[in-house]
Amino acid sequence: MVAALGETTGAGQLERLRNKMLASSSGRRILRTRPTLSTETIDLNYLRSLSPATFGNKYVSWLDAAGVSPDTRTAVHYVDDPELAYVMRRYRETHDFFHTLTDLPVTVPAEVALKWFEWVQTGLPMTGLSAVFGPLRLNSQERQLLRQSLIPWAVQCGSTCQDLMCVEWEKMWEWELSRVREELGIWPAPNNFEESSRVEA
Amino acid sequence: MLGLSYRSSTFTQTLIEKYAYRSRTLATLRNIPLQNQFVNAYDVIILGGGVAGAALAASLVSSPLMKAKKIALVEAMDLSRVQQWTPTSGQYSNRVVSLTPASRTFLEDIGVWDRLFIDRIRPYTNMQVWDGISDARIEFDTSIFSKTHQNVSEPPAIAYMAENVNLQYGIMKRIRAAQESGQQFDIIDNTKVQRVFAQGKDGEKEDAIDLSAWPSLELSNGQTISGQLLIGADGANSPVRAYADIQSLGWDYDRQGVVATLQLDPATQNVTAWQRFLPTGPIAILPLDHGISSMVWTTTPAIAAALKSIPEQDFCALVNVAIRSNPADVQYLCQQIQKSEHGLDLQDEYSWRQMAQNESKTSEEIASREDRLPPHVIGVQSGTRASFPLRLRNSERYVADRIALVGDAAHTIHPLAGQGLNQGLRDVQVLSNVLTNGVKHGEDLGNIHLLSQYASNRYARNLVMLSACDKIHRLYSTEFGPMVWARSLGLRGVNAFGYLKSEIMKYAMGIEDVKSKITPSRERFVNIDRL
Ligand SMILES: Cc1cc2nc3c(=O)[nH]c(=O)nc-3n(C[C@H](O)[C@H](O)[C@H](O)COP(=O)(O)OP(=O)(O)OC[C@H]3O[C@@H](n4cnc5c(N)ncnc54)[C@H](O)[C@@H]3O)c2cc1C
Numbered sequence: 001m002v003a004a005l006g007e008t009t010g011a012g013q014l015e016r017l018r019n020k021m022l023a024s025s026s027g028r029r030i031l032r033t034r035p036t037l038s039t040e041t042i043d044l045n046y047l048r049s050l051s052p053a054t055f056g057n058k059y060v061s062w063l064d065a066a067g068v069s070p071d072t073r074t075a076v077h078y079v080d081d082p083e084l085a086y087v088m089r090r091y092r093e094t095h096d097f098f099h100t101l102t103d104l105p106v107t108v109p110a111e112v113a114l115k116w117f118e119w120v121q122t123g124l125p126m127t128g129l130s131a132v133f134g135p136l137r138l139n140s141q142e143r144q145l146l147r148q149s150l151i152p153w154a155v156q157c158g159s160t161c162q163d164l165m166c167v168e169w170e171k172m173w174e175w176e177l178s179r180v181r182e183e184l185g186i187w188p189a190p191n192n193f194e195e196s197s198r199v200e201a
Numbered sequence: 202m203l204g205l206s207y208r209s210s211t212f213t214q215t216l217i218e219k220y221a222y223r224s225r226t227l228a229t230l231r232n233i234p235l236q237n238q239f240v241n242a243y244d245v246i247i248l249g250g251g252v253a254g255a256a257l258a259a260s261l262v263s264s265p266l267m268k269a270k271k272i273a274l275v276e277a278m279d280l281s282r283v284q285q286w287t288p289t290s291g292q293y294s295n296r297v298v299s300l301t302p303a304s305r306t307f308l309e310d311i312g313v314w315d316r317l318f319i320d321r322i323r324p325y326t327n328m329q330v331w332d333g334i335s336d337a338r339i340e341f342d343t344s345i346f347s348k349t350h351q352n353v354s355e356p357p358a359i360a361y362m363a364e365n366v367n368l369q370y371g372i373m374k375r376i377r378a379a380q381e382s383g384q385q386f387d388i389i390d391n392t393k394v395q396r397v398f399a400q401g402k403d404g405e406k407e408d409a410i411d412l413s414a415w416p417s418l419e420l421s422n423g424q425t426i427s428g429q430l431l432i433g434a435d436g437a438n439s440p441v442r443a444y445a446d447i448q449s450l451g452w453d454y455d456r457q458g459v460v461a462t463l464q465l466d467p468a469t470q471n472v473t474a475w476q477r478f479l480p481t482g483p484i485a486i487l488p489l490d491h492g493i494s495s496m497v498w499t500t501t502p503a504i505a506a507a508l509k510s511i512p513e514q515d516f517c518a519l520v521n522v523a524i525r526s527n528p529a530d531v532q533y534l535c536q537q538i539q540k541s542e543h544g545l546d547l548q549d550e551y552s553w554r555q556m557a558q559n560e561s562k563t564s565e566e567i568a569s570r571e572d573r574l575p576p577h578v579i580g581v582q583s584g585t586r587a588s589f590p591l592r593l594r595n596s597e598r599y600v601a602d603r604i605a606l607v608g609d610a611a612h613t614i615h616p617l618a619g620q621g622l623n624q625g626l627r628d629v630q631v632l633s634n635v636l637t638n639g640v641k642h643g644e645d646l647g648n649i650h651l652l653s654q655y656a657s658n659r660y661a662r663n664l665v666m667l668s669a670c671d672k673i674h675r676l677y678s679t680e681f682g683p684m685v686w687a688r689s690l691g692l693r694g695v696n697a698f699g700y701l702k703s704e705i706m707k708y709a710m711g712i713e714d715v716k717s718k719i720t721p722s723r724e725r726f727v728n729i730d731r732l
Contacts, residue, residue: 019529032553081561
């Protein structure tokens with residue numbers, strides 16, 4: 001009984017992401033070529049050389065400011081199917097772009113808002129769990145900020161923007177950030193919180 | 202009994218007038234053959250020489266009681282082409298049906314089965330139906346009958362695949378044989394019925410018989426014929442039904458059934474009927490011969506149009522996708538083919554998805570997956586791609602005064618369970634029994650009370666089948682998680698539960714209604730029925 005449920009819902013979440021990718025031309029290209037994002041595949045110095053308004057330059061500036069690298073991500077375990085494992089990996093590897101697109105810094109409320117955004121986007125359960133339990137670590141002011149502006153933004157923007165699993169980010173380095181946002185239907189999160197409680201990405 | 206006494210000439214005209222419609226047939230009225238009295242009057246007119254109408258004709262002429270009856274079959278198409286049909290081996294028509302064992306028995310009884318090209322009829326004893334979303338599967342295999350019951354030696358067929366034209370061929374041959382042995386039977390083919398109407402009172406009034414209430418047909422050859430009983434076997438848009446002012450209730454499925462004759466990988470055995478439920482509808486691959494199967498793919502009208510127009514190779518790749526790939530993949534590719542320039546290599550897309558699906562599987566796992574799938578499609582016989590609109594219809598009544606409806610004229614069903622014509626043949630069997638009984642008792646064949654016996658036997662049964670197939674269609678049209686889960690659980694449950702499965706199987710095989718009063722029960726069924 002439980003096994004039957006799992007087949008159609010649980011592992012189903014990753015399959016659902018994969019199926020959404022199968023339903024779009026760009027998603028299929030990504031699944032076919034399985035591009036990865038790391039310092040081996042992205043030339044960070046090239047990105048630094050791009051004009052400051054570009055998506056590539058904004059992204060590398062965000063990496064530098066946050067002190068993180070595209071390589072500092074946990075590898076995907078426990079997923080047997082190579083294609084589904086790749087989907088999981090892609091999902092993790094593209095996470096940092098969301099910061100660039102949404103203007104959300106690496107703070108607890110910002111990460112929680114981003115989790116909400118991703119949850120609405122993907123429906124992946126682990127994102128959902130952290131979105132719900134994340135607020136436990138917040139003070140009341142931060143909680144209020146989340147409830148009143150960040151979460152409403154995340155739900156609205158996450159449900160109306162393009163499917164971000166199907167975006168070929170690698171093709172957009174030289175685009176201006178505003179154009180990328182326009183293309184994907186994303187607008188920055190309300191930017192009215194303190195950058196007090198920094199967390200590790 | 203009554204019939205006999207009416208034949209005596211002592212009866213007065215008044216009595217004759219009084220009982221004219223109730224108690225006897227025209228031909229026996231004054232012991233003069235009908236055609237000598239009224240060239241254009243018949244005891245029974247069947248409009249529609251499709252399989253249902255032609256089978257009814259064959260069934261009527263196979264009863265000695267009908268010998269004195271004057272019967273006509275009117276059909277718009279040229280039936281001589283059916284009679285001269287000479288099949289080419291290895292080539293199959295795209296119009297095929299899956300016939301239940303009950304339908305086979307009936308065709309045997311009326312002397313049609315032996316007149317078919319029997320090597321073109323393919324029995325199957327295994328059927329696999331699975332859910333495209335969850336992969337839950339149910340397998341029917343009649344070897345469970347032969348294993349558990351000593352009196353059944355070989356596994357009985359679940360059904361027989363037959364071309365419609367083969368059935369029509371055998372039926373016409375049967376009718377010819379009856380004609381040759383003296384049956385009064387007119388085949389009026391190549392003739393369209395322009396109008397169905399009731400004769401005015403003025404016509405033949407001075408004669409012994411008042412034809413005023415008889416339905417009449419205005420034919421495209423300029424003639425008019427009238428019948429004591431008019432049977433509408435004239436298909437889904439039945440003119441007879443319209444004449445009788447009988448409403449047809451139901452709806453269109455906004456779906457088309459795309460049919461084609463497929464060439465399959467000859468390296469694999471072809472003995473199973475396959476059906477996969479996709480969100481747009483089921484796709485079925487049904488065995489016709491070694492390496493040849495018939496396909497029915499239920500899909501939206503736009504996709505159906507594209508499936509008919511893309512190059513044959515692309516079509517084959519897409520059928521393989523529809524059988525083997527993820528429904529999301531099927532959906533994407535079906536969308537793309539609707540564009541004039543999709544720029545996709547469908548064969549390549551298919552190979553890639555198969556590779557991705559099998560990537561983490563061992564070679565045993567891959568082989569066992571293949572065992573649960575039909576052979577690969579390697580070609581489509583040219584000119585066999587066609588599509589038909591799918592609908593659900595049931596007439597509010599099957600009979601009216603001097604009118605009876607059979608086959609698609611009475612009801613139209615979703616083809617997902619392959620029951621349409623089988624139901625039609627059951628109608629034919631029951632109606633023909635009712636009419637022969639009527640003749641035996643000297644009754645007026647057009648009498649509504651007689652005809653009602655037919656309707657009361659068939660109406661509820663057809664309705665049950667119609668709504669069962671409609672429910673299945675609805676159940677499988679959703680991708681909504683809990684529904685998929687529930688239906689998969691149901692399917693797996695039934696699959697694991699032998700008794701229930703054999704009951705369903707018997708129902709689908711048409712073994713359900715042999716106990717009915719009107720249909721004489723048949724030895725052949727009794728065996729299986731006791732299982
Ligand atoms: C895709 C598909 C798959 C199917 N698969 C199966 C299956 O596996 N098993 C099964 O049992 N059934 C199946 N069916 C259903 C089956 O094909 C029909 O139920 C059956 O063919 C109906 O036969 P019929 O004789 O009642 O009507 P029709 O075949 O429609 O015959 C009606 C006849 O009446 C004639 N006619 C109509 N109007 C006039 C007029 N004015 N003048 C003269 N002649 C007229 C027509 O020319 C026609 O020949 C399927 C149907 C479809 C669409």
